[in-house]
Amino acid sequence: MTELYINGQLAVLSEDFYFMLASENPYFTRSSNYSLDIELPMSANYAIFGHINRLDVTKKKTILTAVLMVDARCLLSGSAVLMSVEETRVKVQLVSGNAEFNLLTNDDIYVDELDLGSDWTPVVGRPIGGFLPASEMVDYYGSVDQVESVWLPVFYQDVNPENLNNNAQYEDGSNRFLPCPEFLRTCIQPYLMTVITKIVEHFGYTFDTSFFDNNFLRNVYVCSAVASLGISSALPHWTVSEFFDELEKFLGVITIVDEHTKVVRFAKLNDYFSFSDKEVINEDAVLHEFSVEIEDKKDDKDISSGNVSYDLSSVTDDGFLRLDRELIEAAQKTEYNTYDELVQAYNAMSDENRKKTLFVVGRRYYINYNEGDKNSLREVNLYADLIRNPESETSASLRIVPAKIVQYNIGTYTFLSHNFDYVRTDTPLFFNIPVVSFHKVGYEQSAFNIQEAIEGNVELQEKQKRVILWRLRSIPVYSTAIPLTGNHLIMLIRLPITNKDLKGWYQHLCLIR
Secondary structure, eight states: OEEEEETTEEOOOOTTOOOOEEEOOHHHHSOOEEEOOEEEESGGGHHHHOSTTSTTSOOOOOEEEEEEEETTEEEEEEEEEEEEEOSSEEEEEEEEHHHHHHHHHSSSOBGGGSOOOBOOHHHHTOOSSSOBOGGGHHHHHOOTTTOSEEOOOEEESSSOGGGEESOEEEETTSSOEEEOSSGGGOBOEEBHHHHHHHHHHHTTOEEOGGGGTTOTTTTOEEEOOOOBSBGGGGSOSOBHHHHHHHHHHHHTEEEEEETTTTEEEEEETTTGGGOTTOOOOOGGGOOOOOOOOOOSOOOTTOOSSSEEEEOOOSSTGGGGGSOOHHHHHHSEEEEESSHHHHHHHHHHSOHHHHHTEEEEETTEEEEEEEETTEEEEEEEOTTOOBOSOTTSOEEEEESEEEEEEEEEEOOEEEEETTTTEEEEOSOOOEEEEEEEOOOOOOOOSSOOOHHHHHTTOOOOGGGHHHHHHHHHHHOOOOSSSSOOOTTOEEEEEEEEOSOTTSOSEEEEEEEEO
């Protein structure tokens, strides 16, 4: 016996009712359970659909709750999507699990336009005068288990006091502090786990955070230079589907949606088939079978094979962390067995030759770095492309990428109570602060100054058009004097260095654009 409940009501089925229910593996398709079109008699189901077949009724996308029962067994618990309406019949498609989640999120719904709430901590917690006690730092800089967002300093574009948002003033000689002294430069920075949870909840689901348990990614936070208290304002202008695509690539996971509990969770690609709750279909239960040819081509979200790179520009100071393959191939390279051997050769070179040489020791890269009148060796390309096949192009590009961090002296202050003024002292206080900025450029094939190429002063003419278009799309439009970067999402993350000759981890920021 087959029973179909739509919008809580038992649907009337035709006498010759027949349907096909497909079940796909989300590991391969990101989908799960869905039916082909199901035809229902219109007149017998007015209680569910109303008089939607009438000409004077506005037709719009309609999604209703649905439960499919066969012989007292629930085969599907999800939604019924209205596909078409005729005078005597109506067609619906049933979806559940990943298929239902995709349906709800696949429209042009952008994460930065969702109502994900806000955080008014810098407003309600601001003292009338003086500093806050150190015990209140947790409200501003606590972990993801303590707060939804943090208010750490961030530079926009340049290391310039005028571009410093979320500044903090610390009292000289104590741990007392004044967070976000300039309200118009206050930028919310939600934890990534907060963002995912709120997006999932926006669509009526619950997010299972167990993937982040005992995981260094647990306290990843979104760093934004957008002056706002709204969580969504810190996010890039991506659709919800794009957002989850990039998360899956970066985290090496797939998204699994439980159709019964409405819980969304992440499963590691390597662990997906190790779970014991997989349903095994007996051979005699298969009604139809077919075969397809499988291309030897990996999906671009699979970073387990092929060449992988961060979508990080090899221009501006950010570019010292990752050099474009084009730059490395075009540069005049000299390889050495040891770093000491490199230093000896470097000291014997003329300044002109130093500038045109990319020094290589194993998998580590160095350039001559000029600052004023001083030349020195600087290590670059710590976040190099992962090249498995030098003959092929990059097959996966991560739009969550390392960004630049600078050490900056924010200083210490004293509070003058007689005129409510904060005066900076001579005592230094250095912070590691991210800088949000990037652009891209090409390279000449002849010998060129490596530092100038990284900083954007060398261009390859035949690629200039592609580069300019890329830059134009990434330039935000400003409506006020406050710098905004609404197309950028940055996350503080303890990333592994991609150069496998280097050991350990490196605390850094990640930028999504």
